[in-house]
Amino acid sequence: DWHPAVDPALLRQIRQDSPAGLMSVSNGAPVTYCEVNSTLNKPLIRNSFLMDHVTSMDRERTCVRTVHGQGSGAFGFFKVTHDLSHICKASFLKEIGKKTPVAARFSSGIAEKGGSELSREIRGFALKFYTDEGIFDIPGIVTPMFVVKNPLYFVEFIHAIRKNPALYLADPMKLWDFVIKYPEAMHTFLLMFADRGIPLSFANMPCYNVHSLQVENEAGEVHFIRFHIEPFEGIKHLTTAEAQKINAADLDYYTRELYNRIKKGDYPRWNVSVQIVSEEDVQKHGGLMFDVTRVLPKCDFPLHLLGEIVLNRNPTNHFAEIEQLAFCPANLVNGILGAPDKVYEARRFAYADAQLYRLGPNVQKIPVNCPLHVPTEYSESPGEPVSYESTNKRGLLKIKEEEPYNYDQAAELYENELTGDERTRLHENLILAISPASEFVRERVIEILEMIHPDLAYQVAKGLTSTMAE
Numbered sequence: 001d002w003h004p005a006v007d008p009a010l011l012r013q014i015r016q017d018s019p020a021g022l023m024s025v026s027n028g029a030p031v032t033y034c035e036v037n038s039t040l041n042k043p044l045i046r047n048s049f050l051m052d053h054v055t056s057m058d059r060e061r062t063c064v065r066t067v068h069g070q071g072s073g074a075f076g077f078f079k080v081t082h083d084l085s086h087i088c089k090a091s092f093l094k095e096i097g098k099k100t101p102v103a104a105r106f107s108s109g110i111a112e113k114g115g116s117e118l119s120r121e122i123r124g125f126a127l128k129f130y131t132d133e134g135i136f137d138i139p140g141i142v143t144p145m146f147v148v149k150n151p152l153y154f155v156e157f158i159h160a161i162r163k164n165p166a167l168y169l170a171d172p173m174k175l176w177d178f179v180i181k182y183p184e185a186m187h188t189f190l191l192m193f194a195d196r197g198i199p200l201s202f203a204n205m206p207c208y209n210v211h212s213l214q215v216e217n218e219a220g221e222v223h224f225i226r227f228h229i230e231p232f233e234g235i236k237h238l239t240t241a242e243a244q245k246i247n248a249a250d251l252d253y254y255t256r257e258l259y260n261r262i263k264k265g266d267y268p269r270w271n272v273s274v275q276i277v278s279e280e281d282v283q284k285h286g287g288l289m290f291d292v293t294r295v296l297p298k299c300d301f302p303l304h305l306l307g308e309i310v311l312n313r314n315p316t317n318h319f320a321e322i323e324q325l326a327f328c329p330a331n332l333v334n335g336i337l338g339a340p341d342k343v344y345e346a347r348r349f350a351y352a353d354a355q356l357y358r359l360g361p362n363v364q365k366i367p368v369n370c371p372l373h374v375p376t377e378y379s380e381s382p383g384e385p386v387s388y389e390s391t392n393k394r395g396l397l398k399i400k401e402e403e404p405y406n407y408d409q410a411a412e413l414y415e416n417e418l419t420g421d422e423r424t425r426l427h428e429n430l431i432l433a434i435s436p437a438s439e440f441v442r443e444r445v446i447e448i449l450e451m452i453h454p455d456l457a458y459q460v461a462k463g464l465t466s467t468m469a470e
């Protein structure tokens with residue numbers, strides 16, 4: 001409790017002495033009985049209670065996020081289990097045992113706010129770390145790669161997954177039209193149409209930031225890291241049929257499950273690891289290290305465990321604490337410089353811009369977005385703040401990005417990473433999703449699948465032929 005006009009002790013006294021349960025309007029004045037009970041046959045413009053009520057309701061909704069509009073979340077902490085200070089000097093990654101508060105939001109990338117949570121899609125999992133050197137955000141997704149590497153195509157992608165503007169109905173033609181134009185998207189879609197598209201619960205969802213973030217240690221040495229935040233309980237899924245069954249009974253299944261789980265103390269946990277890329281690796285592999293449509297192979301870039309995330313507190317007010325959360329890839333802390341690729345550069349701008357529109361110019365002052373600690377280094381003479389002395393001497397690396405090489409990692413995923421059962425479910429889900437598209441689009445999609453793997457193309461084409469014949 002704080003008020004600029006009185007000291008805290010007096011404020012506490014005033015609050016204690018205030019009559020409990022007395023109705024008041026927004027300036028604190030009590031409301032009279034007749035103002036509350038009837039407006040009939042009275043001049044309304046002088047009824048402060050009514051005016052307060054209506055004007056507040058008129059403005060009580062902020063606009064929905066332009067993407068990832070549907071979502072829910074919780075709070076908890078990140079705990080360091082392994083020191084990473086030889087790679088990155090960010091203070092929240094130092095000292096084993098150190099805890100940093102976090103906010104998490106799980107979202108649907110395609111489904112609209114208020115709709116079903118159980119559709120097959122590329123879900124978002126965003127994390128805000130309230131570190132002692134400011135806020136660090138990871139607005140991540142459930143796949144370790146992204147759909148496009150050129151930010152120019154992002155808007156086209158978003159329009160492709162939205163409803164048809166004429167009919168306001170889902171339109172599979174638009175999605176597959178997009179895929180045949182930008183086949184690099186297929187790597188992400190294979191994972192989405194295999195099991196990753198419908199998780200068992202939020203607690204079984206992983207989070208990947210997909211960018212190779214440039215970091216530096218105290219000595220100024222540079223590395224690049226990709227975060228992998230993976231559930232303790234394992235990445236688990238629902239089949240299409242299971243999801244359809246649950247959907248019939250509960251559209252908010254995931255949110256309810258997360259809420260109940262935390263309420264009964266069964267806190268969801270994730271392991272936080274990073275893949276580390278050195279400057280020599282960058283010299284050797286070039287732009288491939290920064291291509292967000294590709295993964296960094298784990299055989300060459302193993303995971304280094306650094307900590308865990310536990311979510312142990314439900315929000316008490318969804319609007320104030322989750323809806324008004326504002327994640328931004330540009331929220332970085334000392335030691336983490338951002339990523340050199342163009343998708344990251346576009347995101348730096350897009351999130352802040354969207355939030356200025358969605359939440360207004362004071363977005364960082366909304367309590368859930370406020371940093372917990374602000375550096376307080378002041379000069380000898382009071383009133384003259386000095387700038388923070390950063391030892392960062394190097395800027396972001398300049399990279400040259402080549403045209404995407406689209407199929408090798410998708411082929412690797414199909415051939416070596418998916419199990420036989422996963423492959424079967426992938427065929428079934430692809431057949432289901434592609435069959436409503438036109439013959440022309442279906443044929444082009446099969447051509448792309450053929451370039452990834454002949455068996456994938458054969459199985460899907462076979463399934464499509466029998467579906468069409470029915």
Ligand code: HEM
Nearest residue numbers: 065068105124125126139140141146151154209346350354
């Ligand atoms: C050029 C590429 C991209 C652009 C322009 C873009 C833009 C946006 C915008 C404008 C928002 C809404 C922000 C808000 O209103 O708070 C958003 C939300 C989000 N984006 Fe992106 N995005 C891009 C790529 C990505 C990538 C690569 C990822 C994941 C690695 C991602 C994950 C998310 C998530 C999880 C949210 C929801 C955050 C929340 O829960 O509030 N986006 N994006």
